[in-house]
Amino acid sequence: MIHCRSVEFHYNSEAPRMTFPDVHCAERDQLLLLGQSGSGKTTLLHLLCGMLQPAAGEIEINGQILRQLNERELDQFRGRNFGIVFQKSHFIQSLTVLENLAMPAFLAGEKFDAAAGRALLDQLGIGHKATERPRNLSIGEQQRVGIARALIHRPAIVLADEPTSALDDESTEAVISLLEAQAAEAGATLVIVTHDQRLKDRYARRVELNPLAIRTA
Amino acid sequence: MNWLYIAWRNLGLKKLQTALSLVLLAFGVGLVSLLMLTEKQLTDTFDRNIRDIDLVLGAKGSPLQLILANVYHVDAPTGNIRLADAEKVMNHPYIASGIPLAYGDNYRGFRIVGSTPDYTAHYGAEWAKGKPFENAFEVVVGARVAETTGLQVGDEFFSAHGLQDETDVHTDKTFYVVGVLEESGSVLDQLLLCNIETIWGVHEGHGEEVALEDREITAVLLKKRNPLAVLTIPNTIRETNMQVALPSIEINRLTQNFGIGMGTLRAIALLIMCISFASIFISVYDNLLARRYELALMRTMGGSRGGLFWLLLLEGGLLSVGGAALGLIISRLGLIALAQLIEDKFRYDWNSLAVLPNEWVLAGMAIFVGLVAAAIPGISAMKLDTSRTLSESA
Numbered sequence: 001m002i003h004c005r006s007v008e009f010h011y012n013s014e015a016p017r018m019t020f021p022d023v024h025c026a027e028r029d030q031l032l033l034l035g036q037s038g039s040g041k042t043t044l045l046h047l048l049c050g051m052l053q054p055a056a057g058e059i060e061i062n063g064q065i066l067r068q069l070n071e072r073e074l075d076q077f078r079g080r081n082f083g084i085v086f087q088k089s090h091f092i093q094s095l096t097v098l099e100n101l102a103m104p105a106f107l108a109g110e111k112f113d114a115a116a117g118r119a120l121l122d123q124l125g126i127g128h129k130a131t132e133r134p135r136n137l138s139i140g141e142q143q144r145v146g147i148a149r150a151l152i153h154r155p156a157i158v159l160a161d162e163p164t165s166a167l168d169d170e171s172t173e174a175v176i177s178l179l180e181a182q183a184a185e186a187g188a189t190l191v192i193v194t195h196d197q198r199l200k201d202r203y204a205r206r207v208e209l210n211p212l213a214i215r216t217a
Numbered sequence: 218m219n220w221l222y223i224a225w226r227n228l229g230l231k232k233l234q235t236a237l238s239l240v241l242l243a244f245g246v247g248l249v250s251l252l253m254l255t256e257k258q259l260t261d262t263f264d265r266n267i268r269d270i271d272l273v274l275g276a277k278g279s280p281l282q283l284i285l286a287n288v289y290h291v292d293a294p295t296g297n298i299r300l301a302d303a304e305k306v307m308n309h310p311y312i313a314s315g316i317p318l319a320y321g322d323n324y325r326g327f328r329i330v331g332s333t334p335d336y337t338a339h340y341g342a343e344w345a346k347g348k349p350f351e352n353a354f355e356v357v358v359g360a361r362v363a364e365t366t367g368l369q370v371g372d373e374f375f376s377a378h379g380l381q382d383e384t385d386v387h388t389d390k391t392f393y394v395v396g397v398l399e400e401s402g403s404v405l406d407q408l409l410l411c412n413i414e415t416i417w418g419v420h421e422g423h424g425e426e427v428a429l430e431d432r433e434i435t436a437v438l439l440k441k442r443n444p445l446a447v448l449t450i451p452n453t454i455r456e457t458n459m460q461v462a463l464p465s466i467e468i469n470r471l472t473q474n475f476g477i478g479m480g481t482l483r484a485i486a487l488l489i490m491c492i493s494f495a496s497i498f499i500s501v502y503d504n505l506l507a508r509r510y511e512l513a514l515m516r517t518m519g520g521s522r523g524g525l526f527w528l529l530l531l532e533g534g535l536l537s538v539g540g541a542a543l544g545l546i547i548s549r550l551g552l553i554a555l556a557q558l559i560e561d562k563f564r565y566d567w568n569s570l571a572v573l574p575n576e577w578v579l580a581g582m583a584i585f586v587g588l589v590a591a592a593i594p595g596i597s598a599m600k601l602d603t604s605r606t607l608s609e610s611a
Contacts, residue, residue, distance in 0.1 A: 051604040071522070075522075076519055080519065093230060093511065095223065102218045107518045
């Protein structure tokens with residue numbers, strides 16, 4: 001499902017060149033990318049979903065080598081194959097919770113199944129908030145909407161960027177369980193990118209990013 | 218879900234900012250369009266009354282006054298001319314026809330004009346009731362006069378000397394109303410018409426018996442047969458107390474003088490429109506800055522650069538289309554309000570509320586500039602670095 005081979009990246013020609021360990025992850029697998037801040041976690045996440053282009057090496061997602069896609073195709077590929085859960089949940093503030101769930105389908109040019117959207121919100125215990133503005137929701141509710149939005153279009157891969165770093169132990173457990181369960185139910189591969197050591201022992205498959213991987217050109 | 222809906226909701230999220238942009242543009246467009254409408258109404262009214270009158274013959278004085286007094290009946294006449302002199306001009310080979318006018322009396326402020334049946338025919342008048350005047354002291358009443366004074370066919374009245382006041386009433390001569398005209402949108406609406414003998418008759422009774430060759434009229438509306446009339450007629454009457462004036466030239470002078478005021482108003486209106494474009498620009502740009510993360514978010518969900526550009530363009534488009542439409546509505550409300558204020562002198566008809574070609578141009582330009590004002594932040598949205606925006610706000 002995910003294969004990164006000898007990937008290198010630099011933001012510009014003067015910036016230090018970053019090298020990343022090879023990452024391989026099978027379909028429906030769950031993978032932890034662990035690293036301190038500054039280890040290039042976010043950079044790797046952006047590389048995986050094609051928002052950044054590697055300077056060297058190859059990234060293959062769901063059988064597609066990203067380098068072979070042009071920008072518009074990458075946008076579409078990302079929209080169809082990835083659901084991203086952000087550390088802080090951001091939404092289109094002018095739209096309701098349910099309308100925010102409709103965005104992935106709209107942007108992919110597909111029809112939104114509103115009933116499925118409501119069902120998912122119900123399942124996450126926030127069905128009664130469907131017509132609310134996101135900012136009227138509590139942080140915990142917002143995070144669940146964020147998870148719902150990442151899963152609603154049944155992506156092949158769910159990327160979670162620091163989903164737990166701002167949460168206490170109890171909430172961390174709840175959020176991670178929810179993510180795992182939902183990803184499994186949707187048949188999606190789950191990739192969690194974090195510096196949160198609490199998650200370290202939870203996953204058999206993990207890749208540790210080393211700050212020393214960054215070396216000058 | 219579509220881009221237009223998202224743009225609409227985004228504007229709704231910032232109601233004050235949106236309202237400010239809309240109001241500014243609406244007032245800018247509204248003011249320019251109101252100027253266009255009033256100008257159109259004025260020139261239409263002028264043109265309707267000037268129709269086929271090439272020259273006006275009257276007593277020496279201000280040519281503009283001659284035109285205003287005898288074509289539009291709004292100013293005092295420059296004086297009287299001798300009928301015998303006037304007939305020489307009317308019979309000039311370069312002149313096709315002439316309509317003599319004589320006046321000096323009024324009824325409740327409306328002018329009583331002595332003329333020939335040619336005068337009503339010239340404006341294509343239709344009779345609502347009754348018949349044309351034939352004999353002395355028979356009067357045909359304009360639509361507006363009938364409406365205001367309540368005069369009807371069969372009524373009798375006395376005239377007052379002069380053109381305005383009713384202090385000096387000629388109680389010895391009775392006028393008979395024989396006809397009422399349909400509204401024509403021309404000066405006839407405001408006049409009482411009779412034959413020229415009637416005007417003479419009113420004053421003869423005062424013991425001022427006038428010899429036939431000394432009989433006077435006020436003016437003659439001339440239609441030329443030969444373009445050279447404009448050059449030759451002034452020469453032939455140089456030695457008399459008469460002059461000829463060209464309505465088209467005098468009205469041009471008049472509207473040009475109006476034009477200074479119109480130009481100032483137009484400049485102010487354009488300034489307001491410029492401010493509104495700046496407001497649209499700021500509004501859309503501010504949205505862009507505040508929502509950079511949202512836009513990056515759309516990119517992560519499969520949105521393209523073009524889609525984001527389109528979204529901001531739609532926001533600007535909605536603002537400018539809304540502002541332009543509101544502006545056209547405001548100008549029409551303004552015109553109706555103006556018409557109520559000066560109802561007596563100025564009549565509008567509902568047809569005049571149709572959108573003028575110039576207004577379409579105005580609205581089109583407003584929308585275009587509004588789109589350009591939105592396109593600039595739109596281009597920034599296209600160039601937005603998704604990865605960096607997401608990292609910065611994380």
